[in-house]
Amino acid sequence: MLRRLPGDEVRGLVSTTPDTAVVFRPAVVHTPAIVTVLISLGRLVAGLIRTVLAHPIATVVVAVPGVTWTRYGWLATVIVVTVPGSVLAGWAVADRPLFDRWVGLRLLAFWRLIWIYRRHWHPVMTISGLARHVHDRDYLPRLVRVTCTSWADLITVRMLTGQSVKDWADRIEHLAHGFGATSCRVTVARAGLLTLTFPRRDPLAVPLPAVPIPDEVSVGPVEIGRCEDGTPWRLKVHGTHVLIAGATGAGKGSVIWSTVRGLLPAVRAGLVQIWALDPKLMELSFGRALFGGRYAADPERCAELLEAAVKTMQERAGRFSGVRRDHVPTVEDPFILVVVDEVAFLTAYQADKGLKLRITAALATLTTQGRAVGVGVLAALQDPRKDVLSIRNLFPDKIALRLDESEQVDMVLGGGARDRGALADRISPRPDLGAGVAYVRLETSPDPVRVRAAYVSDTDIRDMAATFTTDALDREEAR
Structure with missing residues (x-):
């Protein structure tokens, strides 16, 4: 005997054999367009806030010229860009490590986030098998943060619920080639978060001379x-x-x-x-x-x-x-x-x-x-x-x-x-x-x-x- 389920309708079912499996289609509730628009706007605002908090310097560099052009014209924009640019260029020449620490590497991280990782995130996750498609929806691991060091990009990723570190470790070659790196290393940041290391250059490519004999007496390290x-x-x-x-x-x-x-x-x-x-x-x-x-x-x-x-x-x-x-x-x-x-x-x-x-x-x-x-x-x-x-x-x-x-x-x-x-x-x-x-x-x-x-x-x-x-x-x- 057929049992009526909530949201199901049994009329119109056709079965040529008694033991044919009956498939019930749940009732579809259409979401109002205004709700969809509000959800999309909320996600956009949340994404912009996360970007500003994660990359404040890059945000200022992009936003200030745009606001100046809109309100004061091109001449003021040239001045706003040229004067700080000259100061930053002099800073980079005078003290490159300090400049990279506070400005250079942050700008590089913002650029690589937008141009390399965010742009290719969906196809790389899908092709490597780290994304999931369930009930007509794509579920992607979330790209949390990109940090640049002098030699590598450190990508913080939130795994999908139910994924393990081994799922990512088995796909390091897919990830490396997908993002244009020579290799990839996977480490656990904390529960649910991974750090992917993509080298941009090899800092160990040049042989090192013998370390000077230390002056102090020590048994190590x-x-x-x-x-x-x-x-x-x-x-x-x-x-x-x-x-x-x-x-x-x-x-x-x-x-x-x-x-x-x-x-x-x-x-x-x-x-x-x-x-x-x-x-x-x-x-x-x-x-x-x-x-x-x-x-x-x-x-x-x-x-x-x-x-x-x-x-x-x-x-x-x-x-x-x-x-x-x-x-x-x-x-x-x-x-x-x-x-x-x-x-x-x-x-x-x-x-x-x-x-x-x-x-x-x-x-x-x-x-x-x-x-x-x-x-x-x-x-x-x-x-x-x-x-x-x-x-x-x-x-x-x-x-x-x-x-x-x-x-x-x-x-x-x-x-x-x-x-x-x-x-x-x-x-x-x-x-x-x-x-x-x-x-x-x-x-x-x-x-x-x-x-x-x-x-x-x-x-x-x-x-x-x-x-x-x-x-x-x-x-x-x-x-």
Whole structure:
């Protein structure tokens, strides 16, 4: 039996078979034209208010000449435009960073909002699959704000209800090409809001010279290069473990030597000891004098050095137990940084199974127990697969230099890192463009950061070895 529903009419229904599905069409209520006009005007006014609040300088620049032309004529408009324009031009020449901060970047943001993002927002959202069409209505994510920095556009977006960050992370290439950028990165601003980063230029395209040796004594974070936003890249080594992965020629040596360079004043003060394992006999041997007796290249000697670090760690743990939970570097208990240039030579490619087990066990012990007592591990490798380094997840902080395959990015930085914009497999293989460029994912943040390590030349290493040696420390230990 048919049941009458509110707003439905059953008369006129034709069914040739008893089991044919009956479709009811709800009654359509026509909205008065005045209501539609008022809603449209309200949206227009709200949009104008949002534009004025978000871009006050750009609004003044556009509005003042128009009002002046209307009320006082073209001559007054020329004067109004020329005088402030000359002042702003002089300001830009005299102090360009301050001008960009208060005027230039705001005008650029307004221009790119109107000409790039607002103009292409609907087609890009629709074609990329981020918009939804329901009941003859288009639902678009809302473009909240555009902010420009010296190198990128930061787009704040409000997601549609029910969307997830992964929906956007899976479409970073669609977004980048849709808005004419080389890449796109997705970060969470707060619940429901995302920040899309579209670079306009590459601030890391030029190689960086070696960072000057610091004057102050510190165990870190150590400045070893530059971040994409222009701030110094400071690598934390005390209280963590760091894994560096990259193909041949990607710049692993730049990260290692820049770290050693930043720790040299603390090494000379006796607050830091660097224990170096160099199974390839190529990278760390240049500065062997910096490590003194704590340098090993032979696999047997590497195993002994690692086991000595484990013994020191366990001895400290026994003394610190019940007394303190955090390590403070002192001359009696310095911070020990174990540097392994190519850890795969010792774990995966080691023919002696006995040595392989000893080395793997020692590294696993150090990475699980060493942080609290002042023993850190800085390890580098080329192949990040699990069967090459089974303990890679024990490194809280990870650095991905140029990698050969896209799957390796998530192997190094963790699941979803590439979807969020860590395109380590697309770093240029040219040494002048890509050596030292990397993506960093820290324990405290899921978002990868693009950086570039400074290049430490052979001459810099020899100068370091000639100036900062561990002879004095060795003599103190011999006493």
